[in-house]
Amino acid sequence: MSLNYAFAFSLFLLLLVGLNLYFFYALNTTGKKPLPYTQPNVKLDLGPSVFKDIYTYFNYLPKQYKTKNPKFIEKQRDLISLFNSSAGTNSKDVLYETEKWVSDESLFPHTNGAPGQILQAIQNSQIALVDNAPKGTQLKLLLLLEGKQKLYFKPKRYELDNVIKGKIYAGYDRHNSEVFAYYLAMVLNFKWIAPSVIRKIHIDKDIVPKATLALNKTMVKNESGSTCIYGKCFYCKRNETVCPDQNGEIEGAAILYLDRQFKIHKSPWRRSYTTRKMEWEEDNNFCKKVIGTLSLKRILNLIDVAVFDFLIQNGDRHRYEVYKDQIVLLDNGKGLGNPTVDELDILAPLYQCCMLSSKTWQNLELLSGGSLSETIELLAGYQGNKLATEEHFKAVDRRLMKIYATVQYCIGKYGSTKVLKKN
Template sequence: MKLKQRVVLLCAVLFLLGLAKVFLLDGGESSFASRRDLRAFRKMEGSLTLARGAKLTHTLQSPWEVAGQWVGPREVYPDETPELAAVLNALSSARVERADVGYKGTQLKALLVLDGGQKVVFKPKRYRRDYVVEGEPYAGYDRHNAEIAAFHLDRILGFRRAPLVVGRFMNLKTEIKPVATDQLLSTFLVHANNTCFYGKCYYCRETEPACADGDVMEGSVTLWLPDVWPLQKHRHPWGRTYREGKLARWEYDESYCEAVKKMPPYDAGPRLLDVIDTAIFDYLIGNADRHHYESFQDDGGASMLILLDNAKSFGNPALDERSILAPLYQCCISKVSKRYGEEFSITVLHRVRVSTWNRLNLLKGGVLSSAMLQATAHDPAFPVLTELHLSALDRRLNGILSTVRQCIETQGTDNTLIEDRLNLPHP
């Protein structure tokens, strides 16, 4: 064989080995699953860029009808959504028909009805307490919006469990006040020539209103899920007590995951896997406040854990709150206990979805932060995340990958990763 032929053959072999390394990701799962997940990842990458000002190419349906038909038991929007840019553009520009105080909760919000009868939630951009990052003061809400970023992270991770969100600049004087209810109007005031309102919520106070820049207020608009999909609220099994001096059981009981696995809906079906996914999602965005979560009603534990209310995220970019990952690392431990004087081993195992593991591996090496920049570039509120928060995403991703690898090393691949792709039909 001539030298040139040998070189060509060697290059071909190296190329095939490279493909094998890509397809057989760190977890050692099947090449078929890895190829499928790689194709899904490439498809996601190709759909990240959204055109500004996009409109539906047909007039048979409104943007709200299109988005409403996307919703199913396991997804808020499907894998392929060529109309996504048009729906988000409609959210950011449609005329407001009615404005009212938001539903009860801890954060200020307004409930709006857009042209065509579509309900949305408007959350004003607000600055939180300052942090010190690398010796410099840093405002927690400076130049970013948590709800927008969380929605696009949901897209990038391939979960598709977060309602659609887009940034919007709202003129309070011309768009909101003329159509506002008396209850909302009563909370408006003027401060330093800026139009403000304080709404109604658990912590809403007249002394702490949200203020526009003049009359124009920046915020996020979240699409209301269709009324045919009523929600059911659940206490998160790894929720915090929020009581000084009182710890939740998971904070001191290493075998807590074993107890959770015996309770419905975590004893069967995909719900506990969804909790693991959500812990990964929340750790990336720095959300330690998911004390409750929502699913669709009467689902028997089969429908998804919906990623609602992500506004308390992207706070201190220097803080990686590891306790958020408790569902992940507590469900992969071994411990030795004693009974009747004899030692015996308890192994508490739970599994991470192969699709989640593959997607996380494909996002390492700075890919995640780059994807976030690309996904949010169309948004009226761009830049949505600061450089510090983008760096935090990549750093926290490495922490998640390290945690799962430790589980694989101690418990084995088969006891750590599971092929679980539950698809339920749309009604």
């Protein structure tokens, strides 16, 4: 074979490959337009091929995921009836019945307007005693109500438009994230979460006269003469206080105390909180090891939690609590930090295991086209709560699209029968 002939033949092969590539590209992009979302910051140091594949599916999702699902109308109407029902109820009776609730389906009653009644009771019940809640890493108070029920109170640390930069677990807990997480769980049909609502407490009327001696010891006066609290916790410091606003009130998340016995487990997908990488961060086949140690039900439960955490960007679930063989969604204050960042590695349980409960998938598909954020905002409004900025609401809908894309990536890789599991 002469040199000229070999060169000509090589050129022909290159041309043939180029034409095939162009044909494939044209075939896969005809009639498709990329989503009108600007791409937020994404980490590409973990499994870059996985992330790139997910983003490919994200940019070319079918139309059904970009528009509202008409099947959701009835479900939204049912949710509204649950939260827009509070008149004519006695707060003590509501909380007493809630405290005695026994069910394998949920932590609290979720029919006949019960959620709205519970939130109204949490928001308005008289406070009998206030103490430090020493467990945990950040300041929170324990409120004893006149009916003897208890609430955790996580005070406001940031304005809603404050953007938390840095690590996914950076900053103080966000009180609005705790409440947002509750409504999110209700819309997702995740019923293993404590009811939570925004409440304002007057420092001189509701706290100082009813404070325990231990709480009094963690109070100081600021330069303007207002009483401030620094509390008792792992990271509590005397110079990092919570002070009342100009009306003498402290805003926070009032969370119904769960008087239950939980079993605590370390999450397989926990972070190291140092520069050291965990095994799951370096091995995209990590799920094979998890499958050998946990039941399918528990793995699917952990994947549900990952979906939940990804939507609010809570990357701080290093452990999880279990009650009646269900993971309880506690400590959701590290969400809603930065609406421009989507940490895809929170979804590692989903894209590494490529499994999802079929019930969860059906619920997620109903929430397309902005229905998720719209419903959360609507339900929170019945308790007078503004929980997030418009940027955060948009971010939640955008992240839902990325969950769709991740599931489609898994289905494309393994088929729907292997990915979607009945449980």
